Amino acid sequence: MTRTSLAGVTCSIARAADVVGDAWSLLIMRDVLVGITRFDDLATDLGISRKILAARLSRLVEEGILVRERYQDRPPREHYLATGKGRELYPVLLALMNWGDRWYAGEDGPPVRIRHLDCGHDTAPVTACAHCGTELTTDNTTQLPGTGGRAGPGTRVLGPLIGSRATQPG
Amino acid sequence: MTRTSLAGVTCSIARAADVVGDAWSLLIMRDVLVGITRFDDLATDLGISRKILAARLSRLVEEGILVRERYQDRPPREHYLATGKGRELYPVLLALMNWGDRWYAGEDGPPVRIRHLDCGHDTAPVTACAHCGTELTTDNTTQLPGTGGRAGPGTRVLGPLIGSRATQPG
DNA sequence: AAGGTAGGTTTCCTGAGGAAACCCTACCCA
DNA sequence: TGGGTAGGGTTTCCTCAGGAAACCTACCTT
Numbered sequence: 001m002t003r004t005s006l007a008g009v010t011c012s013i014a015r016a017a018d019v020v021g022d023a024w025s026l027l028i029m030r031d032v033l034v035g036i037t038r039f040d041d042l043a044t045d046l047g048i049s050r051k052i053l054a055a056r057l058s059r060l061v062e063e064g065i066l067v068r069e070r071y072q073d074r075p076p077r078e079h080y081l082a083t084g085k086g087r088e089l090y091p092v093l094l095a096l097m098n099w100g101d102r103w104y105a106g107e108d109g110p111p112v113r114i115r116h117l118d119c120g121h122d123t124a125p126v127t128a129c130a131h132c133g134t135e136l137t138t139d140n141t142t143q144l145p146g147t148g149g150r151a152g153p154g155t156r157v158l159g160p161l162i163g164s165r166a167t168q169p170g
Numbered sequence: 171m172t173r174t175s176l177a178g179v180t181c182s183i184a185r186a187a188d189v190v191g192d193a194w195s196l197l198i199m200r201d202v203l204v205g206i207t208r209f210d211d212l213a214t215d216l217g218i219s220r221k222i223l224a225a226r227l228s229r230l231v232e233e234g235i236l237v238r239e240r241y242q243d244r245p246p247r248e249h250y251l252a253t254g255k256g257r258e259l260y261p262v263l264l265a266l267m268n269w270g271d272r273w274y275a276g277e278d279g280p281p282v283r284i285r286h287l288d289c290g291h292d293t294a295p296v297t298a299c300a301h302c303g304t305e306l307t308t309d310n311t312t313q314l315p316g317t318g319g320r321a322g323p324g325t326r327v328l329g330p331l332i333g334s335r336a337t338q339p340g
Numbered sequence: 341a342a343g344g345t346a347g348g349t350t351t352c353c354t355g356a357g358g359a360a361a362c363c364c365t366a367c368c369c370a
Numbered sequence: 371t372g373g374g375t376a377g378g379g380t381t382t383c384c385t386c387a388g389g390a391a392a393c394c395t396a397c398c399t400t
Contacts, residue, residue, distance in 0.1 A: 004217065004218070004219075006193060006197075010281045011197075011200075011270075011281060011282070012266070012267045012268075012269075012270030012271045012274060012275065012280055012281065012282070013196060013197060013200050013263055013266050013267045013270060014193070014197060014270075015270045015274040016266040016267065016269050016270035016273075016274070017193035017196045017197060017266065018193060020266075021191070021192060021193035021196055021266075022191060022192060022193065023176060023184075023187035023188060023191030023192065026183060026187050026191055027176075027181075027183060027184060027187060030181075030183050033308055034313060047174065048174070049174075082308075085273055087307075087308045088269055088272065088273070089269060090297070090306070090307060090308050091265040091268070091269070091295070091297035091306075092262065092265040092266055092269060093183055094265075094297055094306060095261040095262040095264075095265045095297070096182070096183050096186040096187065096190075096191075096262055097182045097183045097186065098182075098261070099182075099186050099258055099259060099261070099262060100181075100182030100183060100184075100185045100186035101182045102258065103186075103255055103258075104182060104185040104186070105182065105318055106318055107318075108317050108318035109316055109317035109318045110182055110316045110317070110318050111180045111181060111182065111315070111316045111318040112181070112182070112313050112314070112315065112316045113313070113314045113315070113316045114306070114311050114312075114313060114314075115311060115312050115313075115314055116299045116301060116302065116304075116306060116310060116311055117310045117311060117312060118299070118302065118304055118310045119299060119301050119302035119304070121299070121301040121302070122314070123299045123300050123301045123302075123306070124300045125261070125297045125298070125299075125300070125306055126297070126298045126299070126300045126303075127260070127261035127264055127265070127295045127296070127297060127298075128295070128296045128297075128298040128303070129286045129288070129289060129291070129293045129295075129296070130293050130294045130295070130296045131286060131289050131291040131293045132286065132288065132289035132291070132293075133296075133298070133303060134286075134288055134289070136260075136261075136264060136284070136286060136293070136295055137257075137260060138203055138252075138257045138260050140286060140287045140288045141284055141285060141286055141287060142284075142285050142287060143204060143282050143283070143284060143285075144282070144283045144284075144285055144292070145281070145282065145283070146279055146280045146281045146282045146283045147278050147279035147280070148275055148276055148277075148278035148279045148280050148281045
């Protein structure tokens, strides 16, 4: 979370970043989607301060990304589940994981494999064009003003993507 | 950036989140990839504190995500360009933008359109299986331990993804 | 009655984030 | 030769978010 709120900015990345653009929220979503849904389990798994965990969870609930649900009455026990909006963060997490795998995995390779149940293979995520199915990259895409545009910070839209230097994954 | 460093954790999302898991770094990368590469331009466009901008830029340079480059000698002027590692964050940004578009775009629709130059259409990113090309979702994927696994915080790997509740994009 | 577990809340401290002013070099120009 | 401006930061000062650890409240078990 930034101190400078980005909620009013006309940029979907800024608006998304305002809500889930902090490391703990991303890791909480990862855990919840993977089945770690209880307060104590999250605290233990992440090593996060319990105060911050409580704050993040209530923000995520406020935003409709998680719901707090009682799963047992005696004794009363609650856990946190992802809503549809929360599950739609999966591509963000996959993209981050893939990037982390490529640039930070050690000698031994990545710590986790993703298996695609539909085709049965261990796989990696590819960001593809909804239209033609081929990969989207900085080189083959450009940004154009949309219908919801208006001037303001973080709103500048320029021509074809530029500005790169070669490097290889280590 | 978290105070609790996540760099040592065996989880690619955690390691990625440690580096770019903060709103400003994500927005800086967005700007740089779109052609806003100079200090003052970034400061103005983002409305970020100049101190924080300087800190983020040097972290991103340290991590090999950006390079600082002189683009003019008289007078000496520098700017920041994305490396290959930096450009590979594009899928993360696209995923975030897409999520922001779906859940935070107003009546008028999203502020920016992505045009895929290869097929010529305005498009949206789809997170697809590198193997079979169909979409990856929480429902059709599962996580398995990888070769680089070892015990520690944020490393738990469970069975098929569970824990969801229905909602529709607003 | 003592101890354990789940799910937080409170307290206190440190340091990251923000605003605004300041600095330095290098032009540009009269 | 002095003044103005632009780029690219750095410094100062303040506030508030993040972290550690203790505490609290039900409820259950032995």
